[in-house]
Amino acid sequence: MAITGLILIGFLLIHMYGNLKAFSGADAYNHYAEWLKTEVLYPLIPKGQFIWIFRAFMLAAIVLHIGAAWHLTKRAHAARSTKYVAKKTIQQTYESRMMRWGGVILAALLVFHLAQFTVQAIHFGFKPGAGAYEMVVAEFQMFPMVLLYAVWVGVVCIHIRHGFWSAFATLGANTSAKAREVLNALAWVVAVLLFVGFMAMPVAVLAGVIK
Amino acid sequence: MNVTLRIWRQANASAKGQMVTYQVQDVSKDMSFLEMLDMLNEQLSVSGEEPVAFDHDCREGICGMCGVVINGLAHGGAQTTTCQLHMRHFEDGAVIDIEPWRAGSFPVIKDLVVDRTAFDRIIQAGGFISSNTGSAPDAHAAPVGKLQADRAFDAATCIGCGACVAACPNGSAMLFTSAKITHLAMLPQGQPERYLRVKSMVAQHDEEGFGGCTNIGECAAVCPKQIPLDVISQLNRDLIASLFKKDGK
Incomplete structure (x- = not known):
């Protein structure tokens, strides 16, 4: 759970950085997208093949992450077979309570995201086969899409706010009360950074800065 | 002070339990929570009812026997054992929920007592x-x-x-x-x-x-x-x- 979670956070940080290429214009963005799909690690690996290795790796991480979550949830439910009549909590965060349902919501919206931008099975405002830049600009000129995207990124970042610190604690990094503070503060930094970074491009498109 | 208690009553491990309401009058603020429960049990014994079963032993906060969930929090959330929780933590006229630990691995034996x-x-x-027996090692040997x-x-x-x-x-x-x-x-x-x-x-x-x-x-x-x-x-x-x-x- 912790290791796959950190892999996914690492991916998101790179993905977010890549999205910011849209500020450098259509050519830079499209070239970057093309490079990702065909030329990463070329000529070590034949053109267009690294992306499939990478996709398999990401899929494995996601499947293992969900599998671990499923296992933990089942164990937790079995461990509290009888519910409390009255139950209060002292210190748990909203983020930690949202891990399971938040995970379900973000996974559902991830399918929607991939169906649009990777498979192009669903397309709003752009035709199938459109270039990466054309695609995001057409998409995010629609306010409802930016709003839905903001909700999704929000859910992802709430998940990461607890997940980041929890992953490090599971790997043994929570060595003192001070370490706990630092890890939680870092989790906030990563979550806010990802939210701002991912929302910058869609908001800029909506505002007409990127067109 | 007077308090209203809503206590989990369960006759045995396999019986279905439920919350039952009791009134306890003239509780001293200086009583421990367990002494207040003792008062309730005396009252129940006098009226011919089955006293509430709860675990307790040392009553000085070192044995860990007297755990119950009070108002939705373990030991009432006071970061102390139930025996060291005093009635001055509660308002006069308070309604207090008391439940056993709820965990599949801690089955209820009776009322508030879990295994x-x-x-x-x-x-x-x-x-x-694991250590070989023998004479006591010198102090500061390790x-x-x-x-x-x-x-x-x-x-x-x-x-x-x-x-x-x-x-x-x-x-x-x-x-x-x-x-x-x-x-x-x-x-x-x-x-x-x-x-x-x-x-x-x-x-x-x-x-x-x-x-x-x-x-x-x-x-x-x-x-x-x-x-x-x-x-x-x-x-x-x-x-x-x-x-x-x-x-x-």
Whole structure:
């Protein structure tokens, strides 16, 4: 759970950085997208093949992450077979309570995201086969899409706010009360950074800065 | 002061339980919570009703027997044992909910009494050191650093009351298990069996049906001995290390 979670956070940080290429214009963005799909690690690996290795790796991480979550949830439910009549909590965060349902919501919206931008099975405002830049600009000129995207990124970042610190604690990094503070503060930094970074491009498109 | 109690009554392990309401009058603010329950039981005995079964032993906060969930929090959320919780914590006329620990691994025996022998089996799996008997070793024969000694002692104060399991949204006993692991991992006497211990105790913890830790922190927030959450990371460290290290090497 912790290791796959950190892999996914690492991916998101790179993905977010890549999205910011849209500020450098259509050519830079499209070239970057093309490079990702065909030329990463070329000529070590034949053109267009690294992306499939990478996709398999990401899929494995996601499947293992969900599998671990499923296992933990089942164990937790079995461990509290009888519910409390009255139950209060002292210190748990909203983020930690949202891990399971938040995970379900973000996974559902991830399918929607991939169906649009990777498979192009669903397309709003752009035709199938459109270039990466054309695609995001057409998409995010629609306010409802930016709003839905903001909700999704929000859910992802709430998940990461607890997940980041929890992953490090599971790997043994929570060595003192001070370490706990630092890890939680870092989790906030990563979550806010990802939210701002991912929302910058869609908001800029909506505002007409990127067109 | 007068209080209204809503107490979980369950005749035996297999019976279906329910909350039953009782009134207790003229409670002194200086009484402990258990003394207030004693008052209720006297009242019930006089009227020919079955007294409420609750666990208790030392009544001085060191045995860990008297755990109950009060108003939705283990030991009333006061970070003390129920015997050390006093009625002055409550308002006159308060309505107080009292329930047993709720965990699949702590089955209710009767009313508020649960079976916590799952903890004993976790200890039996490795919460000990093996040592040859003989004359007592010289004092300071095995020096222990001050920081390690303090950390070991802090972890060793765990009384196995089960509040961590009761409070955990996952019903996990990780704080308990980790306290034992940390206590022995900090001391020279604990080193020879360190990595086998962590594997066996975690395996037994899972075998007993306790949930997994998701680092929520409710356990440490109710622990009457203030065992810190970071002992769980100590357990995780030792568990990861046990993949690569063997005892005695």
